[in-house]
Amino acid sequence: MSTETASVIPALVVIVPTSAAVLIFILGKYAAGLREVLAVLGSAAALALSAAIVSATLRGEVLTSFNNQLYADSLSALLISLISGLGLIAMIYSLKYMRHQVQEGGLPHTTTSGRLTAFYGWIMLFIATMLWACLSNNIIMLYVAVEASTIASGLLVAFYWDKRSLEAGYKYLMLLTVGITFSLFGCVLVYASGANILGGSKGLLLSDLRTVAGSFPPTTVILASAFLIVGFGTKAGIAPFHPWLPDAHAEAPTPVSALLSGVMLKVALYALVRTVSLFYPTFAPVAMFALALGVFTLIIGDIMALAQDDLKRMLAYSSVSQIGYVLVGFGIGTQLGIYAGLFHLLNHALAKALLFLAAGAIIYSTGARKISELGGLAKKMPITSFCFFVGALAVSGIPPFNGFQSKLALFVAGAEAGDWYAVILGIAGSLVTMVVLLKAAKSVFWGQATPPASAPTVREAPLTVVVSMVILAILCLGIGIYPKAVYPPLKAASAVIQTIGSQGDSVARSQSSPKYRIARSR
Amino acid sequence: MTSEQLLFLAFGLLVVGAVITSLFHKDWRKTGYIATAFMGVASISLWILALRAFSQNIADIRPGLKLAVLGASLTFHIDKLSAIFLLVLPFVGLASMVYAIEYMGKVYAGQSPARYYPFALLLMGAIVGVVASSDLFFFIVFWELMTLTSWVLVWFDREDATKVRAAWVYFVMIHVATACMLAAGVVTYSLSGSWAFGDIAGALGRMGQTNPVLIHIVLALFLIGFTTKAGMFPFGGWLPEAHPAAPGPASAIFSGAMIKTGIYGVFRVFVEFLAPEYREVWGGIIAVLGTTSIFVGTLTALLQDDSKRVLSFHSIGQVGYMLLGIGTGIFFLNSSPVIAVVALIAGLFHVVNHACFKSLLFLNAAAAEYSTGTRDLNKVGGLGALMPLTMATAIIASLAIAGIPPLNGFASKWLIYQSSFQGGLTSPLFLLLVLAAFFSSIATLASFMKFLGAIFLGKLATAGKKVTGDVPASMQAPQIALAVACIVLGIIPLLPITLLYGAVRGSLGSMSVPGFANIFGANLSGISLHFGGVTAGVWNPAIATIGLLVCGLIAYAISKSGNAPSRETAPWYGGEEYTTDQVRYRAHGFVLPFKSAFVRIYPTVRLPRMNLQFLRKLFDFDGWLYNPLVKSGSRLTDRISRSHSGLPAMYMLWQLIGVVLVLVILFAWR
Amino acid sequence: MEISPQLIHTLSLLMILTSFAAVEARNLRHSTVAYMAQALLICGLLLAYSVQNSALLYWAATALVTKAVLVPWFLWRSTAGAEQETKPAVSFGVSAVLLIALASAMYKLTHMHASLFVNAGGNLAQIAETNLAVAFTVFFLGLYAILTRRDAIKTVIGLCLLENGVHLSLVSLAPTIKETALAGIATEVVVTVYLLLYIIGGIREKFGSTDTSKLTELHW
């Protein structure tokens, strides 16, 4: 069905932001204004290229570069467009925001402009690595890219260089690297078994592995999938591997938090799906396990979010729970389930980025971040509060926002597949999410403020910040009202996920589907 | 006399002696002589019996006492295994009786002999019954009798509250163990319909086919029952409580004779009755438990400052050696009979040796207490100058228990090392066990250096000032006898080993066992072990002893070669001499560097006070049901969030646990 | 040309000792040296394998530069002035016992259930069994270090051990690997270590020590 055509676009998608980063590092010192321009242009170019890829994949093509080292099918297309889009928005947001933030502190031994250079350079690298991860077709390189995205974001997390952010940075790098190392072991196992059948280096290419994954020895399959789940799951913030997440997301500069929570978790999840789904037809229980893990994650995330007073930590924990939902979707494993999972992935990316940006705006203007300290901002910063509410309602799945669509699809899929416990817990969880977010929103925007948040100088955030938030808010609302807009790419992507394991053509799928029906019917 | 009459004579004598001695209330010495007389004659008849048993087993003796309801009938069956115990245990008993004559009279002058001797004699009778009877029901009856009489001896000194508490600990722990044993017995009875040993073996065999889970439970129950009495860690917690509480001679009987019955039981059940397919697992369990017992017991003994507590903890350790030997033997019975036979013999040999040197050590400790009135190693010292004979025996016993050649302790330990080492070549676990055992034997040496140095050597402490001379002859005699036994068993180990070989072979029954010469070599002056035909270890005590003497003489000649003059002086303290106690080096400091490493690895026994509070609590539903539920519900969120402590290592631990869980779940799921 | 199992066994078994030394040495520079020794061992292993797969030579070169030169250099630099490690949570004896238990368990695991990991045949399988045992042991030693060592720099060393374990398992599971991806694996470790040490430097200046048990400001 899908025709593989060698193309330069996937390569460009990775190369453009990378070169932008390099240029920023080199030129940032001399031309102060240039770095922002480069950053925005770079991410915009990336967005354009990914749009091209999306259109190509919608035509049923698969673009490859470097003789299949990079491999862009519709699943990759979905994610890279998401990454570059959010990247662009984050860049626009940063323009004023970071200029203000670097006054307070940042990486040592540098001037404020040096800090800005570092910030933009690293964040472009971060985006580039994530794009690379989503495009890589080489199982080892997939790991390398994911790990590289950790490295690239490491300094960003510790950017403010005070006690809290340093601690967060240490935990982030240490825990993530250890976790990811497990997945490297998983990849090694997959590669080793693949190489024994395919021979040579062909075993490294996912597109080749999928053809032989069915014939791996079962124990290897179990070991590999376990290690992959743990490894990429750590990066995706799946409980109980999530503790790094709230620290990092809360301490990083807001644009970075938005990217971390918005896309990086998704990239990890993508890597997880890419690799583990190889075994899905032969080892159906892995899906049920993913389902259970997802439910556990969403419960833990919600409970933790309940107990938070720090705005950004609260958002971070709710990201944990939302990742749980996405995982539930993939775990359900039916066509509808995977579709719902991807849909929620998209929605959560938008909504949670929106929430983080709004929280950043609040911090920007008030300098306070504790829910208990904030209050009464509805009058002072109306647009921000509007955006925050949109985000909150979207995440907690209230119509007419996008979150509602995806969660509805999710629960329907669960009900169809008979995973009632997941459905019930999921609904309960989304109620808790709503309580958490709306409680926070209420006390932040209507409640009583304490200094410094109560200072009369507090006013709406600058234009670029507001613009970026509004774009996201509109997207949330738009998708909520007219979901068909995003249906085709999601459909294609979910089809890809379903066929990763099977031999990739329709015949093989028809072979594999009865097997997996059996697996579903308990 | 027929052997039947001999056995009954022994029992009769012990019982009658108990009755008669119970009539005396004042005169310790006279009572002592009477008891000794009865014990002596009984022992002689038992020895004759045992020697006959070595020529051929003394088949079932049935006094006709039957419990038709239970299908139990009192039956005695004295095979070579029982004979071994019948040789050794009465010897210990007799020694302690003789010793008690003077000792009890002086130390417990106020008390009444009627509360000591009858129970001591009955205890011996019970012990004999335990090792002689071949019917599980009456075995347990004798066992219980043994427990009760020894329990009375533990709280012999009623005035002392701590001793009464020790007795309480002893009573509870032992009865828990007995309950386990009884339960196991009932299960086997329900399967076989008879209590006779032979049928029990059959029952265990059948259980193997029908209900493999049950048999493991039964075996575990048996093991707990026996090893508690034997004092194995962790069930031996009563031992360091009960031994110091009991009077000196009584603790000699306890450690020298009574705890051996536990080993006897283990040997009977796990060597004779056990079906081959369970040997490996249970042999391994026994060996590992034994080694743990060695390690923990010995290292804890190192930290004690009360002479009898030191000895009791060493009993825990030494029992470990016996169990290590027996366990190794059971483990290798299927795979390599040679190793198995050597190990089993080693274990039993250590039982015999331990009976000698440990009872001797208890007598020595008692002698020190007898003359100074204290057991605190930090208070006594320098008694050797005043009681040379006691010191000599004490040194022999200490070196024997520390396994210094050419004494008997070395012979048995050497056999244990050899067998476990050979076993370790095929299953490396046993190498670790050997190492632990070896290390512990050095630790044993350390703690007995401390024991000797503190009690007998060094400067005379104030506690010893009033000591007039060595203990009276009636207390010397048993010490010397036991010391001689230690030396003889050490120098001609092959004599006991031949007897033990017979015993082991007898209890292995139909199994084909390699011939004696094929294991221990033809050369009767020393042991040369053959494993699979090749000689793997040699120990020739005769030549070694002669060599030692010769070399000692050479050394003596060298020292005399310069015919140097000699002169008496005072010790040099690097200056002015203070009064003794200030410059004395106390026992406490001896292993000080070591103590920092091993503090408190032995759990202390704590028994709860009985109180009826819980009944009232039981009906207070709010108290234990509703309020907690409500509270916990409200606190749940907080709890879970508290688990995010922020400690990086903690999170890492989560990750690790997560990995394990994921693996387990996925593997379980397929 | 055949690869010699004896050589490989010797090298890989030595790795256990070096990693244990790296974990247990109280002086950070000593453990750095131990780590360097281990890195050299890995290079040696790669060379030993490369007689039948020349692609490994490149990897060996990269490993030499990154593991054996750069990482130790970074560690050495960052331990200047603070050579003594913060007292770890677990004492030597425990770790020794644990290591012995671990190593033997892994040995049993890989030899009894080799099929779990190795589905190749031939003499490589035999080599892989012992190597995997070593790899897992080193891996878990690294985890153990990160878990129980309170000194941040020590945890970084643990991280490196972790990576070494995985790399060893990679080369022994798939000795025929012909890939440039390996260079990526090798280099990213260095970058991670560099960044971690950079951040740890910041921690040292802000917190006054590299004691990770102090890093609990961000909690529930």
Add this chain to the structure above:
Amino acid sequence: MFIAGALLNVILVILLAPLFEGIVRKLKAVIHSRKGPPITQPYIDILKLLGKEDLQMGGGALFRIAPMISLGAMLLAATLTPMWGKAPLGTSGDIIVWVYIMSLSAVAVMLGAFASGNPFCYTGASREMMMLLSAEPVAVVALLTAGVKAKSLLMGDVIGWQIAHGPSMSMAFAGIAFFLALQANIGKLPFDMVEADQEIADGPFMEFSGPRLALYKLSFYIRQLVFSFILVSIFVPWPGVSFAPLALVAGLLKVLVVFVVIGLIDSVNPRLRIDQSMTYMGRVLFVSLAALAFAVIGV
């Protein structure tokens, strides 16, 4: 036959042990850039001591015979030691016996020290015990490693196996461990805290003078020699020479090397505290355990 061999061993150690001590002393002197005593000094010491007055402070019989037991046990151990290829009494005692005989000599030292109720002696004895407790297991594990290799505990078999199979990794480790324990077993710096003369004035030997001290010194020297011989003949027996005198010469040369190394370490190291040395021995024990593990694995 074996009686003659045993006597030969006894005489050899009695005659040679002081020589090696003298060599070590000279070496230390050279390193300290002193002139140092003549190599024959230990002989002179012993001979002189044998004539000196023998002060006894009522320690009783034990005090009198302890030195003889100590030296006697050491000589017996010497007869169990393969010095010229095979051990004369090798057919009546194996490695375990050897170890225990060695410890018997240490026990005699301790008992003698206790018998003289002098606190210095007590301290020394206590340290001796601690060293035994921490250093002996290392030696035993190393020897057991050899035993595991040869599947037998007879000195002869072990050496035969070594010669037949050549060096192996596990034996190398075991040898290193044994050597590290050797320093402690023979009480050389940094492990000479037992008779730390500047600190507790010769510890256990303090009260002994004249011939008894001579016996102790002699047995101390012989202890060094015997341990070194075990080291070289079990862990580096190559090349296995069958012709006895040649084997003896080879062994002596190897022992000389060992003594030189020991002397070097001895002269450049400070004395450890007893607890430090116990910790150190714990680590060495770990090395030897590793050796044992390798032997089990079979490398």
